[in-house]
Amino acid sequence: MKVTHPVTLYQVLYNMIEKKKVRTELEVDRISNLPAHLIQLILASLPIREAGKTSVLSRQWRYHWRNITRLVFDDEFDELEDCDSESEVNKLVKRVHEALQVHDGPITEFVLSIPGLTAAADTHHLISYLSNKGISALSLLFDLDPHSFGEEISPSLFRALQLNSLKLQACELKVPPWFVGFTRLTVLQLEQVCLPNDFFQGFLLNCPLLEDLRTSFVVGPRKLEVVGPPRLKVCIFRVYCVETISFRCTPMLSMISIQAEMYDSNTTDIPTVDIVSTCASLPALQQLNLSFECLQLLAAGPVPDMFPTALHQLEVLDIGNCFHDECLLELEVLLCLIRSSPNLYKLTIQNALVLNDLNVERELVPLKSESNGYPDPEAEGSYCQRLAEVNVRNYKGSQVELDLLRFLLANAPRLSRIVVKPDYQLSWGSCLDFLEKVRQCECVSKEAEIIYVNMSNVILFSRRLAAS
Structure with missing residues (x-):
């Protein structure tokens, strides 16, 4: 069963909680005796703060919200009024921790996207907790810090080996030497993320099931050399100052989009790309989007x-x-x-x-x-x-x-x-x-x-x- 009008459900439940409307015994029974899977479906459509309020509906509803498998902490949960206040940031992160501490069941998806919250916040324990919960989909969408490009994400992230979807924004990603790979990861999205120079060559080899790779305004790598993974189907890049482009071991790659500054504008030496070998590695390519800078790089060689x-x-x-x-x-x-x-x-x-x-x-x-x-x-x-x-x-x-x-x-x-x-x-x-x-x-x-x-x-x- 699919909830087609979550806003309507939210309004109904909100009225029942806040206005304490008089109900008939029959109406109380209808709400109290809903099947557990329908209750979970309703709770999943509500903001986390409102889902917690449903515990007062009846005895049967009291603890259901603690078993929500998809947790979203966004502007519906809270919003930072003073991004520069360390105490305000810590209070907000603490409230997220408190919500997690009363959660009983598994967490399959976690989204952190609170306006004003940057990667400078102390999220190490939060990420460590999620890594140990067997989370499969994680989105850490920080706001860009006006004082830096982004703080380093906690190394605990690389212990979440069950991840099949990872989305990061406005942070720095450093791969620890002990990282063995995300062997289940199928979706990777990075926006405004600082990456190590060899990220595309090394990291992707440790993600054998990756199918969808999207980067937007990432900095660090000067070589856009995608080596594997063999199941990769979609590559979308918006990157700075890339010197070369190549794809190897990507037999299923069907969609490529590259918007990039191909070389340092202060130099007259334009690096060259072997366009023949690059395109020969793309037998399944169906859609190709290239910026002028990409053409310029490809045209520098034969x-x-x-x-x-x-x-x-x-x-x-x-x-x-x-x-x-x-x-x-x-x-x-x-x-x-x-x-x-x-x-x-x-x-x-x-x-x-x-x-x-x-x-x-x-x-x-x-x-x-x-x-x-x-x-x-x-x-x-x-x-x-x-x-x-x-x-x-x-x-x-x-x-x-x-x-x-x-x-x-x-x-x-x-x-x-x-x-x-x-x-x-x-x-x-x-x-x-x-x-x-x-x-x-x-x-x-x-x-x-x-x-x-x-x-x-x-x-x-x-x-x-x-x-x-």
Whole structure:
């Protein structure tokens, strides 16, 4: 049975406790004699503070709240008014401890997300207690400390070997030398976490069942080298100052998203990546999202026309800012990915957010030129056979944008829609001029149409592109 309206249940129970409404004997029996599993279901839908109040409903309800398996301490439980007051922080942590001390049953999931509580709080005993309770899902979501990036999390965390889900925020994670691994962990999410430099190479090898890895604004690792685990399916990274990217022993990895600053902006030496071997390690890849910095890193090394091993499973490709000024090398990476993905279905290209990044009057080297290695639509006909949708965000009006669309129109027989979101600084006349140029391009699809949308994704107009 699923509780579909937890707020309604909360209001009913709250009225019964606080207002002490007069009930008939029948109503009392209905509440008192509910099956234990229904009582647990109701309690699980209530904030921990309100769940404790249900002990006064009847004798049968008195101790049920102590057996809740999912404990959530968030703003419904308490909130720090003075984050800098050590005494206030300690009082709050003490209240969490007191709630745990009267808890009798197993704890399968624990969430700590109290506004104002940072990792500087003394949570060592709390984490140690949870580690010994056989907890399977743990979320420690601290607020970012304004005085530091985050305090070190208690080493007791690494004794919670039963964990299958771990989510950390605003803290520092140091792996102790005695750590043997989270052999049951399937989900790992890290946000604003300081990590050791070799985290992705060493830690992940000790998580053989990991399937979902997500990091956001983590610092520390300079090498994004993911080695295993073999069951990994999802990788989402938002990281700083990464020097290299590689994936090894990831046969099931189907979704990769990387938003990163690839190298130190103070140096002119851009590290290189073996794009061929990296992509060869991704046979199950279905969705790939890359920022411009990733393209820049991949373009620093040799870029083939296409990979020796095709990305047969890749269906969704999302590329950021590949029309940024002189970015022809980055476009080569994009075209290599397109050529190497015979089943590509959806392509999204994100342009720069500011118009002055690109001189819209300047005509860049067109994609049809044989001298630069780009494919000639008249000579190539094996690309984009399943491509159905193209999205161009923050369109600037450059020649290279038009040339890329010309290539796609000439090679995508199943293309049904091109969705264009113009840059907000681009004039209406420039948009109409671009539309006319696109309509003059060779088009092999009988169903293709171009759709203009505004910044709110509201359709401005659409035009059918007649097949040549």
